[in-house]
Amino acid sequence: MTELSRQYWKARVIRYFFQSCAITSILIVVLVFLFLGRESLPFIQKFGLSELFNPVWQPVSFEDEQFGMLALISGSLLVTFLATLIAVPFGVISAIYIAEMASPVEREIWKPVIEMLAGIPSVVLGFFGLVVVAPLVKEVFHLSSGLNALTGALLLALMAIPTIITISEDAIRNVPNSYKEASYSLGASKLQTIWKVTVPAALSGIVAAVMLGIGRVVGETMAVMMVTGNAAIISFSPTESVRTMTATVAAEMGEVPFGSDHYHALFVIGIVLLLMTFALNMVAQRVLKKYRIG
Amino acid sequence: MKKLALCTLVFAAILALGCGRSETPKEKTAIDIKGSDTMVNLMSSMAENFMKGHAGKNVAVTGGGSGTGIAALLNGTTDICAASRTMLGKEYDLAKQKGLSPQEFVIGMDGLAVFVNPQNTVDSLTLDQIKQIFQGQITDWSQLGGQPGEVVVLSRESNSGTYVYFKEHVLAKGDFVNSARLMTSTAALVQEVSSNANAIGYGGEAYGHDSKVKMLNVRKTADSPAIFPTETTVREGTYPIARPLFLYTNGVPAGLIKEFIDYCNAPEGQRIVREVGYVPLKG
Structure with a gap:
Protein backbone atom coordinates (compact mmCIF):
# COMPACT_ATOMS: atom_id res chain seq x y z
CA MET A 1 0.00 0.00 0.00
CA THR A 2 1.41 3.33 -0.98
CA GLU A 3 1.61 6.27 1.35
CA LEU A 4 -0.92 8.13 -0.78
CA SER A 5 -3.57 5.44 -0.70
CA ARG A 6 -3.05 4.99 3.02
CA GLN A 7 -3.77 8.65 3.53
CA TYR A 8 -6.78 8.40 1.23
CA TRP A 9 -8.26 5.58 3.31
CA LYS A 10 -7.48 7.33 6.53
CA ALA A 11 -9.34 10.41 5.31
CA ARG A 12 -12.31 8.30 4.26
CA VAL A 13 -12.55 6.50 7.59
CA ILE A 14 -12.42 9.75 9.49
CA ARG A 15 -15.00 11.22 7.16
CA TYR A 16 -17.38 8.30 7.75
CA PHE A 17 -16.85 8.50 11.48
CA PHE A 18 -17.80 12.17 11.51
CA GLN A 19 -20.72 11.50 9.21
CA SER A 20 -22.09 8.75 11.42
CA CYS A 21 -21.86 11.02 14.46
CA ALA A 22 -23.88 13.66 12.64
CA ILE A 23 -26.42 11.13 11.39
CA THR A 24 -26.91 9.66 14.87
CA SER A 25 -28.58 12.79 16.18
CA ILE A 26 -30.96 12.88 13.22
CA LEU A 27 -31.66 9.20 13.72
CA ILE A 28 -32.48 9.75 17.38
CA VAL A 29 -34.97 12.49 16.54
CA VAL A 30 -36.63 10.26 13.96
CA LEU A 31 -36.72 7.33 16.38
CA VAL A 32 -38.27 9.46 19.13
CA PHE A 33 -40.99 10.57 16.71
CA LEU A 34 -41.60 6.99 15.55
CA PHE A 35 -41.72 5.68 19.12
CA LEU A 36 -44.12 8.38 20.31
CA GLY A 37 -46.25 7.80 17.21
CA ARG A 38 -46.40 4.05 17.75
CA GLU A 39 -47.29 4.34 21.41
CA SER A 40 -49.93 7.01 20.90
CA LEU A 41 -51.58 5.54 17.80
CA PRO A 42 -53.87 3.11 19.72
CA PHE A 43 -55.30 6.05 21.65
CA ILE A 44 -55.98 8.12 18.55
CA GLN A 45 -57.58 5.13 16.83
CA LYS A 46 -59.87 4.52 19.79
CA PHE A 47 -60.84 8.04 20.80
CA GLY A 48 -59.99 10.18 17.76
CA LEU A 49 -58.32 13.55 17.81
CA SER A 50 -61.40 15.15 19.34
CA GLU A 51 -60.09 14.16 22.81
CA LEU A 52 -57.52 16.94 22.35
CA PHE A 53 -60.39 19.38 22.76
CA ASN A 54 -62.24 17.65 25.58
CA PRO A 55 -61.77 19.74 28.73
CA VAL A 56 -62.00 16.92 31.32
CA TRP A 57 -58.82 15.08 32.37
CA GLN A 58 -59.94 12.38 34.81
CA PRO A 59 -57.66 9.40 34.10
CA VAL A 60 -58.19 7.42 37.32
CA SER A 61 -61.87 7.09 38.03
CA PHE A 62 -64.33 4.45 39.18
CA GLU A 63 -67.09 6.19 37.23
CA ASP A 64 -65.93 7.50 33.89
CA GLU A 65 -62.30 7.75 32.79
CA MET B 1 -24.94 -20.93 6.13
CA LYS B 2 -26.77 -23.80 7.77
CA LYS B 3 -23.73 -24.46 9.91
CA LEU B 4 -23.71 -20.86 11.07
CA ALA B 5 -27.39 -21.03 12.01
CA LEU B 6 -26.79 -24.22 13.97
CA CYS B 7 -23.82 -22.70 15.77
CA THR B 8 -25.92 -19.69 16.75
CA LEU B 9 -28.69 -21.93 18.03
CA VAL B 10 -26.33 -24.00 20.16
CA PHE B 11 -24.67 -20.87 21.49
CA ALA B 12 -28.04 -19.34 22.37
CA ALA B 13 -29.08 -22.53 24.13
CA ILE B 14 -25.91 -22.55 26.23
CA LEU B 15 -26.44 -18.91 27.07
CA ALA B 16 -30.06 -19.52 28.08
CA LEU B 17 -29.05 -22.47 30.27
CA GLY B 18 -26.35 -20.43 31.89
CA CYS B 19 -28.70 -17.57 32.61
CA GLY B 20 -31.38 -19.89 33.92
CA ARG B 21 -28.95 -21.39 36.38
CA SER B 22 -27.66 -18.05 37.63
CA GLU B 23 -31.21 -16.79 38.24
CA THR B 24 -32.08 -19.54 40.73
CA PRO B 25 -29.33 -19.56 43.30
CA LYS B 26 -29.61 -22.04 46.16
CA GLU B 27 -29.91 -19.37 48.84
CA LYS B 28 -31.27 -15.91 48.11
CA THR B 29 -29.19 -13.26 49.87
CA ALA B 30 -30.95 -10.09 48.73
CA ILE B 31 -34.58 -9.03 48.39
CA ASP B 32 -36.12 -5.97 46.78
CA ILE B 33 -39.16 -4.21 48.19
CA LYS B 34 -40.93 -1.64 46.05
CA GLY B 35 -44.17 0.26 46.29
CA SER B 36 -46.21 2.59 48.45
CA ASP B 37 -44.69 5.96 49.32
CA THR B 38 -46.83 5.88 52.47
CA MET B 39 -44.98 2.75 53.60
CA VAL B 40 -41.47 3.66 52.49
CA ASN B 41 -40.36 4.82 55.96
CA LEU B 42 -41.90 1.80 57.60
CA MET B 43 -40.29 -0.67 55.20
CA SER B 44 -36.87 1.02 55.46
CA SER B 45 -36.78 0.73 59.26
CA MET B 46 -38.12 -2.79 58.99
CA ALA B 47 -35.36 -3.70 56.51
CA GLU B 48 -32.67 -2.02 58.61
CA ASN B 49 -33.59 -3.94 61.74
CA PHE B 50 -34.05 -7.18 59.82
CA MET B 51 -30.53 -6.89 58.36
CA LYS B 52 -29.06 -6.32 61.84
CA GLY B 53 -30.26 -9.77 62.86
CA HIS B 54 -29.42 -11.43 59.54
CA ALA B 55 -25.78 -10.74 58.70
CA GLY B 56 -24.91 -10.99 55.01
CA LYS B 57 -28.53 -10.56 53.90
CA ASN B 58 -29.58 -7.48 52.01
CA VAL B 59 -32.99 -5.81 51.80
CA ALA B 60 -33.41 -2.86 49.43
CA VAL B 61 -36.47 -0.59 49.70
CA THR B 62 -37.76 1.86 47.08
CA GLY B 63 -40.96 3.90 46.85
CA GLY B 64 -42.79 5.13 43.79
CA GLY B 65 -46.40 4.48 44.73
CA SER B 66 -48.52 1.40 45.33
CA GLY B 67 -49.39 1.09 41.66
CA THR B 68 -45.74 1.31 40.66
CA GLY B 69 -44.90 -1.44 43.15
CA ILE B 70 -47.67 -3.74 41.94
CA ALA B 71 -46.60 -3.19 38.32
CA ALA B 72 -43.02 -4.07 39.35
CA LEU B 73 -44.20 -7.23 41.13
CA LEU B 74 -46.09 -8.33 38.02
CA ASN B 75 -43.08 -7.57 35.84
CA GLY B 76 -40.85 -9.57 38.15
CA THR B 77 -38.57 -6.65 39.00
CA THR B 78 -39.30 -6.74 42.72
CA ASP B 79 -39.67 -9.58 45.26
CA ILE B 80 -42.10 -7.90 47.61
CA CYS B 81 -44.54 -5.11 46.84
CA ALA B 82 -45.62 -2.79 49.63
CA ALA B 83 -49.09 -1.40 48.96
CA SER B 84 -51.43 0.89 50.86
CA ARG B 85 -54.40 -0.43 48.87
CA THR B 86 -55.59 -3.84 47.71
CA MET B 87 -54.75 -4.99 44.23
CA LEU B 88 -57.43 -3.97 41.74
CA GLY B 89 -59.44 -6.43 39.66
CA LYS B 90 -57.59 -5.53 36.47
CA GLU B 91 -54.24 -6.02 38.21
CA TYR B 92 -55.33 -9.52 39.29
CA ASP B 93 -56.40 -10.17 35.70
CA LEU B 94 -52.98 -9.09 34.46
CA ALA B 95 -51.31 -11.37 37.03
CA LYS B 96 -53.45 -14.27 35.86
CA GLN B 97 -52.48 -13.57 32.24
CA LYS B 98 -48.85 -13.80 33.25
CA GLY B 99 -49.46 -16.98 35.23
CA LEU B 100 -48.69 -15.39 38.60
CA SER B 101 -50.59 -15.81 41.85
CA PRO B 102 -49.97 -12.80 44.13
CA GLN B 103 -50.27 -13.44 47.87
CA GLU B 104 -51.53 -10.77 50.26
CA PHE B 105 -50.26 -10.08 53.82
CA VAL B 106 -51.44 -7.40 56.24
CA ILE B 107 -48.69 -5.99 58.48
CA GLY B 108 -50.43 -3.03 60.10
CA MET B 109 -53.15 -0.44 59.89
CA ASP B 110 -53.11 3.19 58.82
CA GLY B 111 -55.71 5.76 59.76
CA LEU B 112 -56.33 8.38 57.08
CA ALA B 113 -56.64 11.72 58.79
CA VAL B 114 -58.36 14.79 57.40
CA PHE B 115 -56.10 17.80 57.95
CA VAL B 116 -57.05 21.44 58.34
CA ASN B 117 -55.13 24.50 59.42
CA PRO B 118 -54.81 24.93 63.22
CA GLN B 119 -56.61 28.30 62.91
CA ASN B 120 -59.69 26.60 61.47
CA THR B 121 -62.53 26.57 64.01
CA VAL B 122 -64.16 23.44 62.56
CA ASP B 123 -63.31 20.42 64.74
CA SER B 124 -65.39 17.58 63.41
CA LEU B 125 -67.09 16.56 60.17
CA THR B 126 -69.28 13.68 59.06
CA LEU B 127 -68.12 11.36 56.30
CA ASP B 128 -70.84 12.81 54.09
CA GLN B 129 -69.64 16.37 54.69
CA ILE B 130 -66.09 15.32 53.83
CA LYS B 131 -67.36 13.72 50.64
CA GLN B 132 -69.26 16.88 49.72
CA ILE B 133 -66.20 19.06 50.35
CA PHE B 134 -63.92 16.94 48.17
CA GLN B 135 -66.55 16.73 45.43
CA GLY B 136 -67.13 20.49 45.40
CA GLN B 137 -70.70 20.63 46.76
CA ILE B 138 -69.57 22.47 49.90
CA THR B 139 -67.39 25.40 48.91
CA ASP B 140 -67.27 27.70 51.92
CA TRP B 141 -66.29 27.05 55.53
CA SER B 142 -69.31 29.05 56.74
CA GLN B 143 -71.52 26.19 55.42
CA LEU B 144 -69.85 24.01 58.05
CA GLY B 145 -70.07 26.49 60.89
CA GLY B 146 -66.54 27.83 60.48
CA GLN B 147 -65.16 31.26 59.64
CA PRO B 148 -66.27 32.33 56.14
CA GLY B 149 -63.68 31.55 53.49
CA GLU B 150 -63.48 29.57 50.27
CA VAL B 151 -62.52 25.94 50.92
CA VAL B 152 -59.21 25.07 49.23
CA VAL B 153 -59.35 21.36 48.44
CA LEU B 154 -56.02 19.50 48.39
CA SER B 155 -55.56 15.94 47.20
CA ARG B 156 -52.71 13.60 46.36
CA GLU B 157 -51.75 12.87 42.74
CA SER B 158 -53.55 10.00 41.02
CA ASN B 159 -50.46 7.76 41.32
CA SER B 160 -50.91 7.54 45.08
CA GLY B 161 -52.52 4.60 46.88
CA THR B 162 -53.94 7.11 49.34
CA TYR B 163 -55.71 8.88 46.45
CA VAL B 164 -57.33 5.68 45.22
CA TYR B 165 -58.30 4.62 48.76
CA PHE B 166 -59.86 7.99 49.56
CA LYS B 167 -61.73 8.04 46.26
CA GLU B 168 -63.07 4.54 46.76
CA HIS B 169 -64.00 4.71 50.44
CA VAL B 170 -64.75 8.35 51.23
CA LEU B 171 -66.01 9.62 47.88
CA ALA B 172 -67.91 6.35 47.29
CA LYS B 173 -65.98 5.89 44.01
CA GLY B 174 -67.00 9.37 42.84
CA ASP B 175 -64.52 11.84 41.35
CA PHE B 176 -62.75 14.70 43.10
CA VAL B 177 -63.89 18.22 42.25
CA ASN B 178 -61.75 19.25 39.28
CA SER B 179 -60.45 22.35 41.01
CA ALA B 180 -58.84 20.14 43.69
CA ARG B 181 -55.12 20.86 43.82
CA LEU B 182 -53.13 17.67 43.39
CA MET B 183 -50.01 17.58 45.55
CA THR B 184 -47.02 15.42 44.68
CA SER B 185 -46.45 14.19 48.24
CA THR B 186 -48.13 14.12 51.64
CA ALA B 187 -45.31 16.30 53.00
CA ALA B 188 -46.08 18.98 50.39
CA LEU B 189 -49.78 18.70 51.22
CA VAL B 190 -49.14 19.13 54.95
CA GLN B 191 -46.89 22.10 54.17
CA GLU B 192 -49.69 23.82 52.22
CA VAL B 193 -52.35 23.07 54.87
CA SER B 194 -50.07 24.51 57.57
CA SER B 195 -49.70 27.80 55.68
CA ASN B 196 -53.24 28.13 54.35
CA ALA B 197 -56.08 28.81 56.80
CA ASN B 198 -58.76 27.61 54.36
CA ALA B 199 -57.13 24.44 53.10
CA ILE B 200 -58.29 20.89 53.72
CA GLY B 201 -56.42 17.73 52.77
CA TYR B 202 -55.98 14.10 53.73
CA GLY B 203 -53.09 11.76 54.43
CA GLY B 204 -51.65 9.15 56.75
CA GLU B 205 -52.43 9.86 60.40
CA ALA B 206 -48.67 9.71 61.16
CA TYR B 207 -48.22 13.02 59.30
CA GLY B 208 -50.63 14.84 61.63
CA HIS B 209 -48.81 14.31 64.92
CA ASP B 210 -46.80 17.53 64.82
CA SER B 211 -48.74 20.67 65.59
CA LYS B 212 -48.41 22.21 62.11
CA VAL B 213 -51.83 20.92 61.13
CA LYS B 214 -55.02 19.93 62.92
CA MET B 215 -56.60 16.51 62.49
CA LEU B 216 -60.40 16.47 62.41
CA ASN B 217 -62.71 14.24 64.41
CA VAL B 218 -64.77 12.20 61.99
CA ARG B 219 -68.38 11.02 62.42
CA LYS B 220 -69.61 8.06 60.41
CA THR B 221 -73.10 9.59 60.22
CA ALA B 222 -74.56 12.74 61.71
CA ASP B 223 -75.76 10.79 64.80
CA SER B 224 -72.61 8.80 65.53
CA PRO B 225 -69.90 10.06 67.88
CA ALA B 226 -67.01 12.15 66.54
CA ILE B 227 -63.89 9.97 66.60
CA PHE B 228 -60.32 11.25 66.64
CA PRO B 229 -57.77 9.14 64.74
CA THR B 230 -55.69 7.36 67.39
CA GLU B 231 -54.07 3.95 67.56
CA THR B 232 -56.98 2.39 69.42
CA THR B 233 -59.75 3.89 67.32
CA VAL B 234 -57.98 2.90 64.09
CA ARG B 235 -57.32 -0.69 65.18
CA GLU B 236 -60.79 -1.20 66.61
CA GLY B 237 -62.29 0.25 63.46
CA THR B 238 -64.30 2.94 65.26
CA TYR B 239 -62.41 5.63 63.32
CA PRO B 240 -64.17 5.47 59.97
CA ILE B 241 -61.28 6.08 57.55
CA ALA B 242 -58.70 3.38 58.20
CA ARG B 243 -56.96 1.00 55.86
CA PRO B 244 -54.70 -2.02 56.14
CA LEU B 245 -51.08 -1.90 54.97
CA PHE B 246 -50.27 -4.75 52.62
CA LEU B 247 -47.29 -6.72 51.42
CA TYR B 248 -47.66 -8.72 48.22
CA THR B 249 -45.47 -11.53 46.96
CA ASN B 250 -45.54 -13.64 43.81
CA GLY B 251 -46.73 -17.06 44.95
CA VAL B 252 -46.35 -18.45 48.47
CA PRO B 253 -43.19 -16.89 49.95
CA ALA B 254 -40.21 -19.10 50.71
CA GLY B 255 -36.66 -18.66 51.96
CA LEU B 256 -35.53 -15.15 52.75
CA ILE B 257 -38.80 -13.57 51.57
CA LYS B 258 -40.77 -15.72 54.02
CA GLU B 259 -38.31 -14.91 56.80
CA PHE B 260 -38.80 -11.20 56.16
CA ILE B 261 -42.59 -11.34 56.13
CA ASP B 262 -42.59 -13.43 59.32
CA TYR B 263 -40.31 -10.81 60.87
CA CYS B 264 -42.81 -8.03 60.02
CA ASN B 265 -45.60 -9.88 61.81
CA ALA B 266 -43.49 -10.86 64.82
CA PRO B 267 -43.59 -8.66 67.97
CA GLU B 268 -40.29 -7.06 66.90
CA GLY B 269 -41.71 -6.02 63.53
CA GLN B 270 -44.97 -4.84 65.07
CA ARG B 271 -42.98 -2.67 67.50
CA ILE B 272 -41.41 -0.98 64.44
CA VAL B 273 -44.87 -0.46 62.92
CA ARG B 274 -45.82 1.51 66.04
CA GLU B 275 -42.51 3.42 66.18
CA VAL B 276 -42.91 4.69 62.61
CA GLY B 277 -46.40 5.96 63.40
CA TYR B 278 -48.74 3.27 62.14
CA VAL B 279 -51.01 1.00 64.06
CA PRO B 280 -49.83 -2.54 64.88
CA LEU B 281 -52.23 -5.42 64.39
CA LYS B 282 -52.40 -6.24 68.11
CA GLY B 283 -52.47 -3.82 71.05
Missing part, protein backbone atom coordinates in the same frame (compact mmCIF):
# COMPACT_ATOMS: atom_id res chain seq x y z
CA GLN A 66 -61.76 10.80 30.61
CA PHE A 67 -58.64 11.85 28.78
CA GLY A 68 -59.45 15.36 27.58
CA MET A 69 -56.27 17.31 26.98
CA LEU A 70 -57.57 20.82 26.43
CA ALA A 71 -57.10 21.79 30.09
CA LEU A 72 -53.52 20.50 30.07
CA ILE A 73 -52.65 22.31 26.85
CA SER A 74 -54.20 25.56 28.07
CA GLY A 75 -52.40 25.11 31.40
CA SER A 76 -49.01 24.79 29.72
CA LEU A 77 -49.72 27.75 27.44
CA LEU A 78 -50.86 29.98 30.31
CA VAL A 79 -47.82 29.26 32.48
CA THR A 80 -45.43 29.66 29.54
CA PHE A 81 -47.04 32.93 28.47
CA LEU A 82 -46.88 34.41 31.97
CA ALA A 83 -43.29 33.28 32.50
CA THR A 84 -42.25 34.81 29.17
CA LEU A 85 -44.01 38.04 30.08
CA ILE A 86 -41.94 38.25 33.26
CA ALA A 87 -38.63 36.86 32.04
CA VAL A 88 -38.14 38.65 28.71
CA PRO A 89 -38.18 42.30 29.80
CA PHE A 90 -36.28 41.46 32.97
CA GLY A 91 -33.67 39.36 31.17
CA VAL A 92 -33.10 41.63 28.19
CA ILE A 93 -32.83 44.81 30.26
CA SER A 94 -30.40 43.10 32.65
CA ALA A 95 -28.34 41.96 29.67
CA ILE A 96 -28.20 45.48 28.27
CA TYR A 97 -27.12 46.82 31.65
CA ILE A 98 -24.40 44.23 32.09
CA ALA A 99 -23.09 44.56 28.55
CA GLU A 100 -23.28 48.33 28.09
CA MET A 101 -23.42 50.13 31.38
CA ALA A 102 -21.90 48.04 34.15
CA SER A 103 -18.30 48.67 35.15
CA PRO A 104 -15.85 45.80 34.58
CA VAL A 105 -15.80 45.05 38.33
CA GLU A 106 -19.60 44.84 38.47
CA ARG A 107 -19.57 42.57 35.45
CA GLU A 108 -17.12 40.24 37.20
CA ILE A 109 -19.64 39.91 40.05
CA TRP A 110 -22.84 39.68 37.98
CA LYS A 111 -21.84 36.99 35.54
CA PRO A 112 -20.87 34.22 37.96
CA VAL A 113 -23.90 34.95 40.15
CA ILE A 114 -26.22 34.64 37.16
CA GLU A 115 -24.54 31.44 36.09
CA MET A 116 -25.06 30.11 39.61
CA LEU A 117 -28.76 30.88 39.29
CA ALA A 118 -28.81 28.79 36.12
CA GLY A 119 -27.22 25.93 38.04
CA ILE A 120 -29.87 25.61 40.76
CA PRO A 121 -31.62 22.24 40.34
CA SER A 122 -35.29 22.73 39.53
CA VAL A 123 -36.44 20.55 42.42
CA VAL A 124 -34.64 22.87 44.84
CA LEU A 125 -36.24 25.86 43.17
CA GLY A 126 -39.59 24.06 43.41
CA PHE A 127 -39.13 23.52 47.14
CA PHE A 128 -38.23 27.18 47.55
CA GLY A 129 -41.39 28.03 45.59
CA LEU A 130 -43.57 25.83 47.76
CA VAL A 131 -42.28 27.16 51.06
CA VAL A 132 -41.48 30.79 50.24
CA VAL A 133 -42.99 32.04 46.97
CA ALA A 134 -46.45 30.42 47.21
CA PRO A 135 -47.30 31.88 50.66
CA LEU A 136 -45.93 35.25 49.49
CA VAL A 137 -48.10 35.27 46.35
CA LYS A 138 -51.12 34.28 48.44
CA GLU A 139 -50.45 37.11 50.89
CA VAL A 140 -49.76 39.82 48.29
CA PHE A 141 -52.75 39.12 46.05
CA HIS A 142 -55.14 38.08 48.86
CA LEU A 143 -55.82 34.69 47.28
CA SER A 144 -57.32 31.53 48.72
CA SER A 145 -54.13 29.62 47.80
CA GLY A 146 -50.66 30.44 46.51
CA LEU A 147 -50.49 27.25 44.45
CA ASN A 148 -51.39 28.74 41.09
CA ALA A 149 -50.20 29.61 37.59
CA LEU A 150 -48.57 32.85 38.72
CA THR A 151 -46.32 31.14 41.28
CA GLY A 152 -45.33 28.59 38.65
CA ALA A 153 -44.61 31.35 36.15
CA LEU A 154 -42.44 33.24 38.65
CA LEU A 155 -40.26 30.17 39.21
CA LEU A 156 -40.08 29.41 35.50
CA ALA A 157 -39.08 33.00 34.80
CA LEU A 158 -36.32 32.58 37.35
CA MET A 159 -35.07 29.60 35.35
CA ALA A 160 -35.35 31.28 31.95
CA ILE A 161 -33.71 34.55 33.01
CA PRO A 162 -30.09 33.25 33.22
CA THR A 163 -30.36 31.77 29.71
CA ILE A 164 -31.81 34.98 28.33
CA ILE A 165 -29.25 37.21 30.08
CA THR A 166 -26.18 35.16 29.17
CA ILE A 167 -26.96 34.77 25.47
CA SER A 168 -28.38 38.28 24.96
CA GLU A 169 -25.36 39.78 26.69
CA ASP A 170 -23.00 37.92 24.33
CA ALA A 171 -25.02 39.13 21.34
CA ILE A 172 -24.96 42.74 22.53
CA ARG A 173 -21.24 42.65 23.24
CA ASN A 174 -20.58 41.25 19.76
CA VAL A 175 -22.02 44.34 18.06
CA PRO A 176 -18.96 45.95 16.41
CA ASN A 177 -17.65 49.06 18.15
CA SER A 178 -17.69 50.90 14.84
CA TYR A 179 -21.54 50.91 14.92
CA LYS A 180 -21.60 52.63 18.28
CA GLU A 181 -18.81 55.02 17.39
CA ALA A 182 -20.69 56.05 14.23
CA SER A 183 -23.79 56.66 16.33
CA TYR A 184 -21.91 58.75 18.90
CA SER A 185 -20.23 60.78 16.17
CA LEU A 186 -23.67 61.70 14.81
CA GLY A 187 -24.44 63.19 18.20
CA ALA A 188 -26.59 60.40 19.66
CA SER A 189 -26.63 59.96 23.42
CA LYS A 190 -25.68 56.71 25.12
CA LEU A 191 -29.33 55.66 25.64
CA GLN A 192 -30.22 56.56 22.04
CA THR A 193 -27.29 54.49 20.82
CA ILE A 194 -28.33 51.51 22.88
CA TRP A 195 -31.97 51.51 21.76
CA LYS A 196 -31.53 52.59 18.12
CA VAL A 197 -28.24 50.95 17.19
CA THR A 198 -26.87 48.33 19.56
CA VAL A 199 -30.06 46.45 20.42
CA PRO A 200 -31.39 46.29 16.83
CA ALA A 201 -27.99 45.06 15.67
CA ALA A 202 -28.02 42.34 18.31
CA LEU A 203 -31.69 41.49 17.80
CA SER A 204 -31.17 38.11 16.17
CA GLY A 205 -29.09 36.99 19.15
CA ILE A 206 -31.64 38.38 21.61
CA VAL A 207 -34.48 36.59 19.84
CA ALA A 208 -32.49 33.36 19.92
CA ALA A 209 -31.92 33.90 23.65
CA VAL A 210 -35.63 34.46 24.27
CA MET A 211 -36.57 31.36 22.26
CA LEU A 212 -34.10 29.22 24.18
CA GLY A 213 -35.50 30.62 27.41
CA ILE A 214 -39.08 29.80 26.35
CA GLY A 215 -37.90 26.34 25.32
CA ARG A 216 -36.68 25.75 28.86
CA VAL A 217 -39.98 27.03 30.26
CA VAL A 218 -42.18 24.77 28.09
CA GLY A 219 -40.24 21.64 28.96
CA GLU A 220 -39.71 22.33 32.66
CA THR A 221 -41.44 19.81 34.89
CA MET A 222 -40.42 19.50 38.50
CA ALA A 223 -40.79 23.07 39.75
CA VAL A 224 -44.17 23.63 38.08
CA MET A 225 -45.42 20.31 39.36
CA MET A 226 -44.62 21.39 42.92
CA VAL A 227 -46.21 24.85 42.89
CA THR A 228 -49.01 25.12 40.31
CA GLY A 229 -51.48 22.99 42.26
CA ASN A 230 -51.98 20.64 39.28
CA ALA A 231 -55.76 21.01 39.06
CA ALA A 232 -56.86 20.22 35.51
CA ILE A 233 -59.18 23.16 34.93
CA ILE A 234 -59.35 25.59 32.02
CA SER A 235 -58.78 29.15 33.11
CA PHE A 236 -57.04 32.21 31.82
CA SER A 237 -56.60 33.75 35.23
CA PRO A 238 -53.04 33.74 36.61
CA THR A 239 -54.42 33.17 40.11
CA GLU A 240 -56.08 29.84 39.27
CA SER A 241 -54.39 26.48 39.62
CA VAL A 242 -53.23 24.86 36.37
CA ARG A 243 -52.00 21.43 35.36
CA THR A 244 -49.27 21.44 32.73
CA MET A 245 -48.61 18.70 30.18
CA THR A 246 -45.14 18.01 31.55
CA ALA A 247 -46.37 17.67 35.13
CA THR A 248 -49.13 15.32 33.99
CA VAL A 249 -46.74 12.97 32.22
CA ALA A 250 -44.24 13.07 35.09
CA ALA A 251 -46.81 12.52 37.82
CA GLU A 252 -48.76 9.76 36.14
CA MET A 253 -46.24 7.80 34.06
CA GLY A 254 -44.89 5.87 37.04
CA GLU A 255 -48.24 4.48 38.05
CA VAL A 256 -50.00 3.84 34.79
CA PRO A 257 -50.76 0.20 33.85
CA PHE A 258 -48.67 -0.69 30.80
CA GLY A 259 -50.67 -0.67 27.57
CA SER A 260 -53.85 0.91 29.04
CA ASP A 261 -55.73 3.83 27.47
CA HIS A 262 -54.22 6.07 30.12
CA TYR A 263 -50.70 4.91 29.14
CA HIS A 264 -51.28 5.71 25.47
CA ALA A 265 -52.90 9.04 26.36
CA LEU A 266 -49.68 10.13 28.09
CA PHE A 267 -47.79 9.49 24.87
CA VAL A 268 -50.29 11.62 22.96
CA ILE A 269 -49.46 14.42 25.42
CA GLY A 270 -45.78 13.80 24.65
CA ILE A 271 -46.43 14.25 20.93
CA VAL A 272 -48.39 17.46 21.48
CA LEU A 273 -45.53 18.76 23.61
CA LEU A 274 -42.97 17.82 20.98
CA LEU A 275 -44.98 19.50 18.22
CA MET A 276 -45.24 22.64 20.34
CA THR A 277 -41.49 22.94 20.84
CA PHE A 278 -41.00 22.07 17.18
CA ALA A 279 -43.29 24.94 16.14
CA LEU A 280 -41.48 27.24 18.55
CA ASN A 281 -38.15 26.41 16.92
CA MET A 282 -39.58 26.97 13.43
CA VAL A 283 -40.83 30.42 14.42
CA ALA A 284 -37.48 31.21 16.01
CA GLN A 285 -35.66 30.27 12.79
CA ARG A 286 -37.96 32.47 10.71
CA VAL A 287 -37.49 35.44 13.02
CA LEU A 288 -33.75 34.94 13.07
CA LYS A 289 -33.60 34.99 9.26
CA LYS A 290 -35.82 38.05 8.95
CA TYR A 291 -33.90 40.23 11.39
CA ARG A 292 -30.36 39.13 10.65
CA ILE A 293 -28.37 42.34 10.27
CA GLY A 294 -24.80 42.83 9.21
